[in-house]
Amino acid sequence: MTDHTPSLHLVPPTEGAPAPATGSAPAQSVLLPGATLGVLGGGQLGRMFAHAAQAMGYFTVVLDPDPVSPAGLVSHHHIQTGYEDPDGLARLAALSDAVTTEFENVPAASLAALAGQCPVAPAARAVAVAQDRAQEKAHFVRCGVPCAPYAVIETAAQLAAISGDLLPGILKTARMGYDGKGQVRVATPAELAAAWDSVGQVPCVLEKMLPLALECSVIVARGADGSVVNLPVQRNLHRNGILAVTEVYEQNLPPALAQQAVAAAKSIATGLHYVGVLCVEFFVLQDGSLVVNEIAPRPHNSGHYSQNACDVSQFELQVRALAGLPLVQPRQHSAAVMLNLLGDLWFAHGDVAHTPPWDQVLALPGTHLHLYGKTQAKHGRKMGHLNITAATAEAARATALQAAALLGIAPF
Incomplete structure (x- = not known):
């Protein structure tokens, strides 16, 4: 039995951490716009990555078996095959100047195979840690970050x-x-x-089980040169195990706690020799202490607000890290609330799907609708998100509650 109790002591991040991969492709140089960036996975995170990359002048290629995958539908190239198909992986490597992933359960072996042919970020070893809770917990302990x-x-x-x-x-x-x-x-x-x-x-x-007060998360981006930047700490509300609401504004958490969360997230990323965007989720206990819950080796729902509330979004950070471009510290210019839009909203009035009243929602000031291009709404399926921005936290919350009422989302 392995039993660890929470205690905060951030050790030097590389101590006891996985060593950098060897036998992989040559070190990556900077990839300027005009290069082609590949992504394993065709979901909404890949779609938003492709949009960010294309806005910066990159070409994109997606590998995903779904013929109508959200990312595949908007990418320059869609390789429609499984994630372990050697021919598909070879084609992805041939088309791409560098490859990333948009979900944590992509086979780490596929990332390792690609790494022998082109730069891959995050590396297979880092993703493998995030895929196994036992390895993940052990990594937190090595980094001196408390967990349950x-x-x-x-x-x-x-x-x-x-x-x-x-x-x-x-x-x-x-x-x-x-x-x-x-x-x-x-x-x-x-x-x-x-x-x-x-x-x-x-x-x-x-x-x-610990007495929880609330949940929060930190999104960091780390470059191959070791530079690390972060988005502001996000305060999160989950319902039925799925993120429902994220609120980000000054004083959404006590400053000392927010600083502790950022330091812990950076330690975890650096200890993995991580390259790319990483989300670290935390629990805040009723006594005010912080424990880490889990990591996601990719952009995260709780960072979607950055598309409209920050000068650099989490998806642009993902592009920058993959392409070897400079990572700049994002600045939040507006208070923000993000509402996760599940397929349940399409069935608010019965068993037949009806389009939610987007016209009424978009009449509210500071509302920004992001739908993922999924062809069919299903209960529990992530269909999109709504970002609400305002000059103050009070205004953002008030508008978000109005939008939630229109959509049939429970108040928060």
Whole structure:
């Protein structure tokens, strides 16, 4: 059993961290506009990456098996094949001057294979850590960033040895869990055993449940030269395990806590030798302390507000990091609220899908609609987001609550 208790001590980021990959393609030089940037994955994050890259004068190529993938529909090239198809990966490498990914569950082996042919960021080793909760937790500990007390469960013996101090807790599958999937709350040893059976006895992490006050996240961008910049700390509200609302403005969190979160996020990124955009999610406990929850090796829903509230968005940072361009510290010029738009909004009045009243929403000042080009609305499916910007936090919140009422989103 592995059991760690929260304590904050940021060690030098490279201590105990994965070594830089060897045997990969030659070091990347700066790729100026006119080059072609590739992305593994055709979802909405890839779509917004492609839009940002194209706005800066780059060509784009997407590899995704879905013929109507949001990113594939807007890219210069769409390689319609699986993420592990050797021929498709070879074609992606041939077309691309550098390649990134838009979701964390892309096979790390595919990234490693591409790295032998062209620059890839983030590297396979960094993505592999984010794909495995046990590795992820161990990396947090190496970086001196506090996380919830936890234990790894891979065998029946480890299950039997679990300390009662970790209950009640949340059992999470070590791999392939996101948006609340692969997670079971447990209060007793019997519930824990039943939960492990229910997920197929796959490797899991049991985390002790802590008294949460709120959730927040930090998005950092790190270049191959080691430079790191960050977006402002985002205050997040989740519903049913899915991000619902993000609020970003001065004093959305106590300044000292925000500084601590930024320092921790930079330590985690640097410890991974990370290149690209990384989101680090945190819990703020009721006693005011901070613990890290998880990382996402890509842009993140909670950073979408940066498209309209900052002078450099998270997607432009992703382009800059991949192309080797200078990373500048983003500046937020407007208070912002982001509302996640799920497919449920299309079914607010029954079982038949109806287009939400976008005309009424867009009549509100400072509203910016971003839809992802998905052809069919489904319950729980991310269809878009709405950014609300204003001169003050009070004005942004007031408009966001008006928009939420029009759309049938619960107030916050």
